[in-house]
Every structure is written in structure tokens, then in C-alpha cells.
Amino acid sequence: MTRVHAAIGTARSRVTVALLAVCVALPRAQEPGRPTFESWLDGVRQEALDRGIRPDTVTRAFDGLTPLEVVVERDRTQAEAVLTVDEYVRRRLTTGFVRTANEKARAERRTLARVAARYGVQPRFLVAIWGLESNFGRFSGVRPVVQALATLAWDGRRGALFKNELMYALEIVDRGDIELSVMKGSWAGAMGQTQFMPSSYLKHAEDFDGDGHRDIWGSTPDVLASIANYLGNYGWKADQTWGREVKLPRGREDHVVAQVGLRGGGCRAEREMTEPRKLVDWQALGVRTVTGGALPRVDREASLFRSGSRAWLVYANYEVLLGYNCAHAYALAVGQLADRIRR
Numbered sequence: 591m592t593r594v595h596a597a598i599g600t601a602r603s604r605v606t607v608a609l610l611a612v613c614v615a616l617p618r619a620q621e622p623g624r625p626t627f628e629s630w631l632d633g634v635r636q637e638a639l640d641r642g643i644r645p646d647t648v649t650r651a652f653d654g655l656t657p658l659e660v661v662v663e664r665d666r667t668q669a670e671a672v673l674t675v676d677e678y679v680r681r682r683l684t685t686g687f688v689r690t691a692n693e694k695a696r697a698e699r700r701t702l703a704r705v706a707a708r709y710g711v712q713p714r715f716l717v718a719i720w721g722l723e724s725n726f727g728r729f730s731g732v733r734p735v736v737q738a739l740a741t742l743a744w745d746g747r748r749g750a751l752f753k754n755e756l757m758y759a760l761e762i763v764d765r766g767d768i769e770l771s772v773m774k775g776s777w778a779g780a781m782g783q784t785q786f787m788p789s790s791y792l793k794h795a796e797d798f799d800g801d802g803h804r805d806i807w808g809s810t811p812d813v814l815a816s817i818a819n820y821l822g823n824y825g826w827k828a829d830q831t832w833g834r835e836v837k838l839p840r841g842r843e844d845h846v847v848a849q850v851g852l853r854g855g856g857c858r859a860e861r862e863m864t865e866p867r868k869l870v871d872w873q874a875l876g877v878r879t880v881t882g883g884a885l886p887r888v889d890r891e892a893s894l895f896r897s898g899s900r901a902w903l904v905y906a907n908y909e910v911l912l913g914y915n916c917a918h919a920y921a922l923a924v925g926q927l928a929d930r931i932r933r
């Protein structure tokens with residue numbers, strides 16, 4: 591999940607496996623004074639033309655367009671987290687899934703080496719994100735992106751956000767990066783094997799295979815390079831890993847967290863983390879590796895977070911992963927899968 595995608599809440603529902611339906615007494619389309627989809631679309635059509643989108647692109651995108659009821663239903667469904675972090679990671683990182691990750695890492699080793707050399711992101715993390723986002727290319731979305739975004743923008747609950755993404759999607763088509771018929775994604779408009787929102791696509795997608803198109807739907811080199819470019823643009827450190835599980839001094843767990851303090855801002859996962867401190871400071875507070883040993887003697891800062899009875903110290907790269915999808919379950923799944931991919 592990209593930063594924009596993370597901002598739309600439950601767009602991909604990575605942390606959840608159950609959804610709690612919210613009863614809606616009256617569809618928005620029937621609310622008094624609300625424009626019909628067709629009249630609303632007329633205004634958006636003109637806005638797209640005013641933004642420089644070519645008339646033939648606007649015509650192809652909007653003529654005959656209708657709202658997707660399933661998208662409205664998904665957007666009005668609230669996510670209820672019913673799995674712990676441990677349960678989520680365990681269910682995602684099955685033996686078969688880890689085996690496939692290693693097979694893909696071997697099969698794409700030459701491309702991964704070239705991408706790593708250019709963008710400074712370790713191959714195992716690229717494979718891990720690729721796997722969790724698209725099951726290694728097997729899923730890149732089935733909803734027409736323009737139709738899904740237009741539906742959400744018209745529905746109005748987060749209209750401004752989705753209308754901006756709709757305009758960015760039209761820009762992508764207008765530039766010739768992807769055919770409209772192939773531009774598929776999630777119900778919330780996250781696209782391709784990277785699950786980029788259109789705004790993130792324009793900022794981070796790469797044409798690594800050199801065919802003139804930034805194809806995050808069908809080109810594995812473009813997919814891996816786009817993930818790497820995203821991570822690199824948000825500060826990925828090639829000489830660091832993501833973090834490690836640790837043990838807190840028994841009976842003093844709350845005291846350790848209180849001594850450092852939780853963060854005051856950011857997404858929910860970031861607010862659940864402490865302020866960063868150097869590893870030597872965590873060592874002085876009694877934090878040890880999961881096997882009871884001393885923490886690494888390196889000059890590096892880490893933040894601590896807890897989930898149930900377990901705790902982790904995480905580095906700057908972990909925070910970049912939260913930028914992709916702001917959920918501890920997701921970031922831990924990426925980190926632990928990367929750790930299980932043979933180098």
C-alpha cells in the first residue's frame with residue numbers, strides 16, 4: 591500500500607480477514623439533492639478536459655460509464671481486525687508461500703540484481719513485497735480502475751480524494767502507459783502487481799524493461815523496479831535490515847515503554863511505536879535479543895512496539911514499509927518473509 595493508499599483506510603484490508611457490514615438505510619444516489627451519476631460525470635468530464643486530458647481519452651473513459659454497486663458496498667463496509675499480528679503473519683507466510691518466494695527469487699535473480707544495483711534495495715525485500723501485494727504476479731486487480739474511482743468519487747464519502755485519483759488515472763491512460771481496458775486494480779483503485787494508487791504510480795512507477803511503458807500489470811522488471819523506486823524515494827537504507835524481535839525485562843515491560851514514550855503522531859501503527867532510541871540505550875533498559883543475548887553493538891536507532899506478549903525493535907526501513915501499508919501485520923510479514931528468502 592502506498593502512502594495515498596494507506597490513507598484511504600481499509601482499501602486493501604491487509605490486516606483483516608473478516609468484515610463487519612454497516613447497514614445503510616438509503617443509497618447515496620437517492621439522497622435528496624444529490625446529483626445523478628450522469629450529471630456528476632458531466633462536470634468531471636469538463637474538469638478533465640480543463641486539466642489537459644485529451645478529448646478522445648475522456649470520451650473513451652467516460653462514455654457509457656456506470657457506477658459499480660459492489661464498490662460502494664465495499665467502501666461502506668467497516669473492517670474489523672479479528673486476527674492478532676501473530677495470527678496474520680502465520681496465515682500469510684505458509685510453508686508453500688515461503689517456498690514460492692524462494693523459487694521466484696531464484697528465477698528472477700538477474701533482474702533482481704540489476705534492480706538492487708540501481709535502486710539500493712535488497713532483492714529479498716522486493717520479492718517479499720511482490721509476493722504479499724500480488725502473490726508474485728498472480729493477482730493485479732480485476733476492477734476497472736477508472737470506473738471504480740469514478741464510483742467512489744461520486745459516492746461522496748471521500749469524494750475529493752478519489753476524484754483526484756481519478757484524474758491521475760486519466761493522465762496515466764492519456765500518456766499511453768496502459769490501455770484503458772487493461773487498467774485494472776482493487777475495488778479502491780490500487781493498481782497492478784505493486785498495488786499503487788494512480789498518484790503513486792505517477793511518482794514511482796518505472797520502465798525498467800525499456801519498452802516505453804511503465805507496466806506494473808504485466809512486466810516483472812517494471813514491477814520490481816517500481817517497488818524499489820518507491821522504497822528508495824522514501825529513504826530505504828541498503829545497509830540495514832528491518833528490525834528484530836526482542837525480549838523485555840520480565841515484569842518491567844510497561845516501565846520500558848514508559849521510559850521512552852510513544853509517538854504522538856503518524857498513522858495508527860506509528861502511534862503504537864515508541865520514540866526512536868539508540869540500541870545502546872535499549873540495552874541499558876534491559877532489552878535483549880529474543881534468545882536473551884546482547885543487542886548488536888552498532889550505532890543505530892530503533893523504535894519498539896509490542897503486540898500481545900511479544901515485542902520488536904524496528905529500524906528506519908521498517909518505517910518505510912509502513913509507508914507502503916501502515917499496518918504492523920503487513921510490515922512484519924514483509925520483514926519476516928524477507929528473512930526467510932535465501933540470499
